Amino acid sequence: xxxxxxxxxxxxxxxxxxxxxxxxxxxxxxxxxxxxxxxxxxxxxxxxxxxxxxxxxxxxxxxxxxxxxxxxxxxxxxxxxxxxxxxxxxxxxxxxxxxxxxxxxxxxxxxxxxxxxxxxxxxxxxxxxxxxxxxxxxxxxxxxxxxxxxxxxxxxxxxxxxxxxxxxxxxxxxxxxxxxxxxxxxxxxxxxxxxxxxxxxxxxxxxxxxxxxxxxxxxxxxxxxxxxxxxxxxxxxxxxxxx
Numbered sequence: 001x002x003x004x005x006x007x008x009x010x011x012x013x014x015x016x017x018x019x020x021x022x023x024x025x026x027x028x029x030x031x032x033x034x035x036x037x038x039x040x041x042x043x044x045x046x047x048x049x050x051x052x053x054x055x056x057x058x059x060x061x062x063x064x065x066x067x068x069x070x071x072x073x074x075x076x077x078x079x080x081x082x083x084x085x086x087x088x089x090x091x092x093x094x095x096x097x098x099x100x101x102x103x104x105x106x107x108x109x110x111x112x113x114x115x116x117x118x119x120x121x122x123x124x125x126x127x128x129x130x131x132x133x134x135x136x137x138x139x140x141x142x143x144x145x146x147x148x149x150x151x152x153x154x155x156x157x158x159x160x161x162x163x164x165x166x167x168x169x170x171x172x173x174x175x176x177x178x179x180x181x182x183x184x185x186x187x188x189x190x191x192x193x194x195x196x197x198x199x200x201x202x203x204x205x206x207x208x209x210x211x212x213x214x215x216x217x218x219x220x221x222x223x224x225x226x227x228x229x230x231x232x233x234x235x236x237x238x239x240x241x242x243x
Contacts, residue, residue, distance in 0.1 A: 043164075043201075043203035043204065043205045044144040044145065044203065044204050044205075045202055045203055046144065046145065046146045046149060046184070046197070046202060046203075046204050047146065047182060047183075047184075047197075047198075047202055048146070048179035048180075048182055048183055048184045048197075049146070049150070049179075049182070050181075050182045052150070052179045052180070052182075053179065053180050054153055054178045054179045054180070059098075060094075060098070060177050060187055060194065061093075061094045061097040061098050061187070062094070062187055062192060063090045063093050063094050063097075063105065063106050063187075063189060064090065064189055064190065064192070065082050065083060065086035065087050065089070065090040065106060065189040065190065066082075066083045066086075066189075066190070067106070067107075069105075069107055070082045070086075070105070070106055070107030070110065071083030071086075073086075073107060073110055073111070074114075074123070075089070075110065075113075075114070075119050075123035075125075076113070076114045076117065076118070076119030076120070076121075076123055077114075077119070077121060078119060078120075078121060078122055078123030079123070080122075080123040082106060082107070082110055085123060086106060086110065086189070087172055087173040087174075087189045087190070088125060088160065088173040089106050089109055089110050089113065089125075090106040090189035091160045091173050091174065091175040091187070091189060092109060092136075092160065092210045093105055093106040093108075093109045094158070094175050094187050094189075095157070095158040095160065095175055095209075095210055095211065096109070096136070096210065096211065096212065098158065098177075099156065099157070099158070099211050099212060100212050106189075112135075113125070113130070116129070116133045117129070118130050118133065127140045127208070130210070134213060135212070135213055136210055136211065136212060136213055137210070137211055137212070137213045138208065138209075138210045139152075139157075139208065139209040139210075140208050141206075141207045141208065141209075143207075144161075144204045144205070144206065144207045148207060149161075149176060149184070149207065152176075152207075152209050153176070153178075153179070157209045157211050158175050158176060158177055158209070158211075159175070159176040159207055159208070159209055160173055160174075160175055160176075160207070160208045160209065160210065161173065161174060161175075161176060161186075161197075161204045161205075161206070161207055161208075162204065162205040162206035162207075163197070163200035163201070163203065163204060163205065164200060164201065164203065164205070165200065166200075171205070172188075172190075172200070173189070174186040174187065174188045174189070174195065174197075174200070175187040175188075176197070177194070183196045183197065183198060184196065184197035185197075186199075
């Protein structure tokens with residue numbers, strides 16, 4: 001009788017242990033699913049049309065935000081540097097260089113933005129002030145879609161898109177420079193070669209186009225400029241790369 005009772009108690013403890021293990025696994029999966037949903041919120045899945053073959057006539061200009069010539073330069077009066085948070089400025093510099101056929105380095109562009117006080121105290125780029133400065137036209141789209149990207153490329157501009165590194169990592173900006181085989185091709189300020197938008201999960205969280213003001217033409221109107229006065233939130237894509 002005592003032996004049977006001990007066996008029962010042992011089986012009961014084993015059953016409780018299995019229950020706790022299953023409970024912990026379920027909790028872990030739930031937390032993981034919540035993390036993924038949180039990271040992917042507000043993103044839009046986009047893919048280049050299969051029949052779309054496009055690469056700029058201009059040679060793709062690669063700029064690294066962590067180039068030793070400007071990586072320690074601050075964004076305005078903020079504590080943030082080009083090396084840690086300069087992906088957007090580097091994308092703008094690349095787009096301007098290709099559209100104007102004149103070199104516009106991220107370092108020189110950051111100096112100009114800083115002098116014109118385009119950044120706020122936290123190093124965030126203010127789009128309205130950028131356009132008001134007169135040298136550049138900044139189109140900020142309230143809509144993210146393949147159609148808007150295609151229109152930007154057709155007009156000879158280079159879409160700057162907000163993505164997440166490794167699809168689920170920190171916010172980052174890359175520049176779309178063409179398309180081929182159903183993939184959008186990108187210039188990434190942290191890479192030395194062409195990347196594909198699929199490297200970032202084909203998910204875009206925001207879309208902008210910046211080009212010389214004297215190249216302003218009739219633009220695609222869908223969802224554009226309704227947030228012209230919005231502030232770009234400085235990414236922390238490089239100093240803390242986490243997934």
